[in-house]
Amino acid sequence: MSEKYGLIFDMDGVIADTEPPTAQATIRTFDELFGVKGVRSKDFEAGVGKGAEAYIKAAADVHGLKLSQEKLQQACKVREDNFIKIMESSPASAFDGVLKLMEEALDRHDFKVAVATSSSRRMSEPVLKGAKAPYEKMVYVTGDDVSNKKPDPEIFLTAARKMGVEPSSCLVIEDSPGGVQAAKAAGAKCLAVTNTAPAEKLTEADFIRGSLEEINTEKVIQIINERKVDF
Secondary structure: OOOOEEEEEOOEOOOEOOHHHHHHHHHHHHHHHHOOOOOOHHHHHHHOOOOHHHHHHHHHHHOOOOOOHHHHHHHHHHHHHHHHHHHHHOOOOEOOOHHHHHHHHHOOOOEEEEEEOOOOHHHHHHHHHHHOOOHHHOEEEOHHHOOOOOOOOHHHHHHHHHHOOOHHHEEEEEOOHHHHHHHHHOOOEEEEEOOOOOHHHOOOOOEEEOOOOOOOHHHHHHHHOOOOOOO
């Protein structure tokens, strides 16, 4: 039986550029729900890649807003509603190279492919559909499926288990420092793309690239097996 490799895609900032609409939806939530104006995209930086609650808390801390768990959950729900409205009117396109790599891996008998996102299923499905990602053919793990958010490795361990592949035989593609930490804590290799964070914040990754255009499945195998990769 051939060795199986696992290829795990984060979604936000890896499959599609969802950071601007996510920030827009959350800024709108702070205004509508709490009357807080002047929230900016950079206020969410500490929570990027760590799930909705951490994302909202980051800006709440910046603006000195103390949120009860009830208010935090309410904000998550309103934010989801706002985000879905934005996605319905302006779908996010896939980054260059993403769909090609997904299809190449799905066509191989020795690969399993997964999406593992901190976003909820309700928020992530419109993104995947809009980006035309073939997620129905892939293992699909969302923030709804895990108890611990990144940088905890649970989401990537769950994806590896559902694929039936050892974490050490997986490559995770990430874009945030917390996501890179989670991938490495899971025992997987990690390729970071600089779609969201600069390279200097992603140094824990095994490789850092500007995009996935030059990545193919043979290079994925080389990274997993710690062989020299010819970029």
